[in-house]
Amino acid sequence: DIVMTQSPDSLAVSLGERATINCKSSQSVLYSSNNKNYLAWYQQKPGQPPKMLIYWASTRESGVPDRFSGSGSGTDFTLTISSLQAEDVAVYYCQQYYTTSYTFGQGTKLEIK
């Protein structure tokens, strides 16, 4: 199975500042035939189900604010929140869908400093 490792486990950022979460996969999730990275990012606020933010590593889901962006390729990926808002407090997960084990990272808890 592909192992997804996120860093850091928790993060405290001031309002209006940039937040960066990293995700590393144990093998490449880039599918060469279509040049797509099979990597998604999710946001889970307390008491709520997860919500998909980013798919194909860098495509923002409809309705997601443009302060959220995804980057990376192969085995190393990043979720960036350009200017942290209070409503962004949540746990963030990456997920690979390159193989049908569909593994998630362990999560990164984002708080306000």
Added chain:
Amino acid sequence: EVQLVESGGGLVQPGGSLRLSCAASGFTFSTYWMHWVRQAPGKGLEWVSRINPDGSITSCADSVKGRFTISRDNAKNTLYLQMNSLRAEDTAVYYCARDAYSGSCGPWGQGTLVTVSS
């Protein structure tokens, strides 16, 4: 508006069985892959199982293989998860989710809690 509503969770003894349901509305259910994903209390997300639109292709995580079975009834717009031989480590909130892009998941239901305990 897409809605996914899970039901069927509850308290069950180790070794027992439970069937979860997920009622779908607001989209053409019969054309989408569907997933079950679980989350143990205070823990992260674990993918459990998936099924293709007509129910002919299924797969599940090694942790539940041979014990859990995913199925669907497209006439009733409902997804199921039959869980047998339940263990304490199966205690979790179980979410159903629509497949978004080849295995990514969205949107998600609110979840149903399964507690396995004597």
